[in-house]
Amino acid sequence: MTLSPIRKIYQGIADRRQMFRLFDRHAQRPNRWEDDSALFCGEWFEIDQAGHDYMFEILPPLWMRGEMFAMREFLTGSVTSVFFTLRIDGQFRYFHGYCDLADQGSPTRMRDAIIERESRPVRAMTREERLEHIWSSTHDEYRGYAGERWPEPDRGKRTVIFYGGRQGTTLKLLDTLTDDEVLAKLPVHLRYLPDAIAA
Known part of the structure; x- marks a missing residue:
């Protein structure tokens, strides 16, 4: 990776x-x-x-x-x-x-x-910063790396457990979380910061 x-x-x-x-x-x-x-x-x-x-x-x-x-x-x-x-x-x-x-x-x-x-005047986060924060703040028991059960191209990629309401808990690749799933995994004070353009 x-x-x-x-x-x-x-x-x-x-x-x-x-x-x-x-x-x-x-x-x-x-x-x-x-x-x-x-x-x-x-x-x-x-x-x-x-x-x-x-x-x-x-x-x-x-x-x-x-x-x-x-x-x-x-x-x-x-x-x-x-x-x-x-x-x-x-x-x-x-x-x-x-x-x-x-x-x-x-x-x-x-x-x-x-x-x-x-030094940016407005607090904002890129999608990559949101994903890195999710990875950094998720407890070790709820994150990991795709293993042998995953398709070959996905092995070694970062995974997180996501609670999907009625669908229950699923293991997802971090990079494939939808925007709504990213918002759900972020703490409330970071959810609605505007998107920043990656430098």
């Missing part, structure tokens, strides 16, 4: 519990012990200051550059956590992103993408 280069995966500010859950939101992937850098690289989400400071104090950073620092421990291959302190609209905000340090420009592109996304 290959995802887009830089993508917001959670709407809102993740507290410490949510932050640790989001660090490895692909834990159930079938090829867990293979190098799957593309799966993580480019994912980012907002955290609170306490979470940012906690991560800064765990280990000495691999490096620090102005408003960002990289974790010394790598997640997979050359991908590691980079934490950002960014001033957006006059306020300091804190973010986590997975960057591939084999690409020297990766942290800077991540920072620029976060600033561009979070």
